[in-house]
Amino acid sequence: MIDRKRLQERIEEELKRFEETHPRSKALFERAKANFIDGVPMNWMVKWAGSFPIFVESGEGAHFTDVDGHRYIDFCLGDTGSMTGHAPKGAVPAIKDRIDRGVTFMLPTEDAIWVGEELNRRFGLPYWQVAISATDANRFALRLARHITKRQYVLVFNYCYHGTVDEAFATAQEGHTICREGNIGPQVDPAQTTKVVEFNDIEALEKALAPGDVAAVLAEPVMTNIGIIHPEPGFLDALRELTRQTGTLLIYDETHTMSAGPGGYTGAYGLTPDMLTVGKAIGGGIPTAVYGFSEAVAERIRGTIDVEGADVGGIGGTLAGNALSMAAMRATLENVLTQEAYERNIALAERFSEGVESVIQERGLPWIVKRLGCRTEYWFRESPPKNGGEAAAAVDYELDRYMHLYALNHGILMTPFHNMALISSQTTVEDIDYHTKVFRDSVDALLGTRV
Ligand SMILES: Cc1ncc(COP(=O)(O)O)c(C=O)c1O
Incomplete structure (x- = not known):
């Protein structure tokens, strides 16, 4: 259905427009190359759809302005770090006050x-610890899981993402664990640390857990990083049951699934993990994350970490649990990520999904939309993927790039790496409807329906 030659031409056109309209960002990018590898302070920032990243001036709520004076609707929201909206009014006073003190x-x-x-x-978990990032929360949870179970392996689902956690950079190939493509400098061959099975595959999960050598399953209850993939009915029950039967700890990473509600997917669906991790939005943009334990896990940890070795055990960190993080989490949970905010934002995410779906139907495209609370995403395939392997096979890098670039050139920032949008409390109905219009225009320009 997509004419690849035409797609290439459209990308070239949009790239040209992008460069012409972002001269200041371009100049800053050129200067930054002198002291930053690839001209960016963090290597992922090269992965934006333009030929260089746009440099930000300031952000407020669901919008931000770049150094060339363009204003954007931000549906990326720091890839969830700013799901609260930028400079959230309910949290900023407490954050400023803490900085002053x-x-x-x-x-x-x-x-x-x-x-x-x-x-x-x-x-629903009684005990907690604080880390600086969701990555750290996951690393520490895994360390503790191995510490108390004395088991070697961690099990993850194919094409998961849990931050820069070594054990999780693994994929499954014909039943074997291999390094995920792009894995930089792995500490050890992940086959020594990790078992990988497909999401929604109960049989494979049962087989992998049966030997009793897996310390923990680390999972998002709904996969979000290779696109949104919901659990099939009964899958999460089977996961809970099989982990219990085999003495394996179940860790839910709610960092992205926090879009489902104030207590993440766990709170919304009454899940009962042994441990839970969550970061990013929980501090309203201030770096912080938490990891929690059930009473039973806490009981097993207690008394196994001696005071003398507390600072060299490989969990925690000098800045973790600092006063600013704690104040930011308190203010964010108390005033920003509230039940009322979720109700409003989820309704808007439904409107976003319906808008995109209406264009897909009007134009007869073989695409679909998936949603998880206030997170929504469109896919270039006809049916929802069942697992990470299927989802990875549907990634269309060129098409993604075109859609992102077109949106960017029309004042919309989507989450890089996939076609995902997050809705914050400051996102408006007008923002959503404008996206639907731009989405329709981008499709028409691509299909030649209207140029
Ligand atoms: C599910 C999940 N867990 C953990 C992380 C890691 O977060 P951070 O990069 O802030 O450490 C991410 C990042 O995208 C994530 O998607």
Whole structure:
């Protein structure tokens, strides 16, 4: 259905337009190359659809402005880090106040008490620890899982993403664990640390857990990083049952599935993991993350970490749990990521999905839309993928690039790496409807329906 030659021409056209309209970003990018590899402070920033990243001036709510003076609707929202909207009004005063009174002490502040109680209420786990990033929360959870089970392996689902966690950069190939393509400098061959099975494959999961050598399953309850893939009916029940039967700990990573509701997918569907991790949005954009444990897990940890070795065990970190992170989490949970906010944002995400679906239907495209709470995404395939392997096979890098570029040139930022949009409390109905219009125009320009 897509004429690849025409697609290439459209990309060239949009790239030209992008370069012409972003001269300041281009100049800054050229200067940055002198001191940053590839001209960016973090290597993923090269993966935007333009020939260079746009440099940001400022952001407020669901919008931001770049150094060339263009204003964008931000559906990327820091790939979830700013799901609260930029500079969220409900959290900024408390964050500023904390900065004025000191940021980091390596001592607890009273905000920790409120945060612990609130996390318990939302996720149903009584005990918590704090990290600086979701990656760290996952790493620490895995360390603790191996520590208390004395088992070697971690099980993850094919094409998962859990941050820069070594064990998770593995994929399955004909039943074997191999390095995920692009894995830079792996510490060890992941086959030594990791078992990988496809999401929604109960039989494969049962087989992998049967020997009793897996410390933990680390999973998103709904996969989000190779596109949104929902669990089939009964899959999460089987996962819980099989992990219990085999003495394997079940860790849910709610960093992205936090879009499902105030307590993530766990809270929304009454799941009962042994451990849970969540980062990104939870601090309203301030780096912080948490990992929680059930009573039974806490019981097994207690007494196994001696005071003398507390700072060299490989969990924690100097800045983790700092006063600023705690104040930011408290304010974000108390005033921003509230039940009312979710209700509003989820309704808008439905409107976004319906808008895109209407264009897909009008134009007879073999595409679909998937949604998880206030996170929504369109796919270039006819039916929802069942697992990561199927999803990875449907990735169309060129088509993604075109759609992103077109949107960018029309004042819309989508999440890089896939066609995902997040809705914040400041996203408006007008923003959503404008996206539908731009999406329709981009499709028409591509199909030649209208140029
Ligand atoms: C599900 C999930 N867990 C963890 C992470 C890691 O987050 P961070 O890069 O902030 O450490 C990500 C990042 O995209 C993620 O999608």
